[in-house]
Amino acid sequence: MASGMWVGLAGALARVRELDVVANNLANADTDGFKTGRVSFATLLETGIRDVGAGHARGAAGRVFPTVAPTALDLARGPVATTGGALDAAIDGDGFFAIETPAGPRYTRAGAFAIGTDGTLVTAAGHPVRGEAGPIVADQGPVSIRGGGAVVDGTGAVVGRLQVVTFDDPAALAADGAGLLRAAPDAAAIPVEDPQVAPGALERSNVRPAEQLASLVFLQRAFEISLRAMQADDQATGRLIQEMS
Helix, strand or coil, X not given: CCHHHHHHHHHHHHHHHHHHHHHHHHHCCCCCCCCEEECCEEEEEHHHHHHHHHCCCCCCCCXXXXXXXXXXXXXXXXXXXXXXXXXXXXXXXXXXXXXXXXXXXXXXXXXXXXXXXXXXXXXXXXXXXXXXXXXXXXXXXXXXXXXXXXXXXXXXCEEEEECEEECCCXXXXXXXXXXXXECCCCCCCEECCCCCEEECEEECCCCCHHHHHHHHHHHHHHHHHHHHHHHHHHHHHHHHHHHHC
């Protein structure tokens, strides 16, 4: 395959990857606490590839291929809506709620909680919510979340306090589905002192649908340009073969 064809193919594949991210953003525009995914691109010199074991002279002229970098997250705060729900909570500031899942600890800005069948405070997906002193269990009457993240049972007793944590580099968090975020294995969760937790409210997704729809239009055009480049290269190759035969 001609190198020009490879360049066009690399561009088309990069746009397909970006399309996946944009489609996921739009699908989660109404998911509480969801953070917009961002795709960034890098360039890769053909000479850099050929230098690896090929003995090609460094610095020689070559083509530039687009490559897709790992998806980053836009951690900007989403709009906060007042719900009045007794077990809804939003973080007014930095930090994430700590959640326990079968795959290990996860983090989220989605604060729509519930009480499980065993009295444990859980997420909408049924994962236990971490408290500052461990799992939060309340089995006495209606339970509610108060300011600062205190969880109070029907007797008025504080049965736990929501654990809110942050990280030295929050940008290193990765999406893990269902509004959850995953930290790197060596990243330490740092408890937030005096977290600002607003009861009866939820942080919505920070996806801007209009922006994402505009991205779809751009991606369609960029993909078409890549296809036309591949077609032009193919036609040029065909003409060369005809002239030489």
